Amino acid sequence: MAATIIDGKALAAKTKENVRAEAEKLSRKPGLAVVLVGDDPASRVYVNGKKRDCEECGFYSEEYALPADTTQEALLALVTELNGREDIDGILVQLPLPKGLNEKEVLLSIDPSKDVDCFHPFNVGQLTIGEPVYQPCTPGGVMEMLREYHIDPAGKRCVVLGRSNIVGKPMGMLLLHANGTVVTCHSKTPDMAALAASADILVSAVGKTGLVTGDMVKEGAVVIDVAMNRNEAGKLCGDVCYEEAAARASYITPVPGGVGPMTRAMLMKNTLKAAKLHQGL
């Protein structure tokens, strides 16, 4: 039977609609500050998308586009200023930062209550002990997709390809909290293909076009493709050989139109939550 396509675009639209309705009830608009350092074209596309999402959700937003030669001190000073602003609920510093800037120190300087990316060690710790304040956007979006399609990770073998701080690690944590049995694979994992082929839920977040071939998908598995790669023709694609995988999977996410829109919707959800927290709700 053909796989059901998980429609991230539709779920993101629904999520943002709910966020907008909730935001309208607040006495003050949720405010998001987005900080972009340098001129990475992919980051520029993401930041433009976030601005549009804020408009759709009725949020106040500010963008700080800083030159690539911005100093660490200047960036930290901006974050400190935003930390103190009452009209700003969320602060997002777009990653990766240009070489020479200390990413760790910047993330640590963000007030954890405004860390809508869920990158601050305090929030990562809260997530690890199962008491998250914010959901990390991409893995949180994946969990919302699973819920929407009534896919329960409990008792399932979940294999995550990739161990980044942004996706792989928090993804494994969320699946574990949902009672999945989690295996995280990375560049030093022997026989990743066999592990992938044993998954009931397979999440790929490596960033390598063609990594997941059809034979790495168990019959009836759920396949979630987090990657946003460009193939030789410049076309957006994920890690998964889509046609081959879809022939075996029960559910599959497309690229584009899968995880990407949900990541952005989760950022809006987190910013709404931050606004509520800051308003004592």
Ligand code: GUN
């Ligand atoms: N770069 C790639 N993904 C993300 C994200 O979710 N948040 C931030 N701040 N930077 C990113």
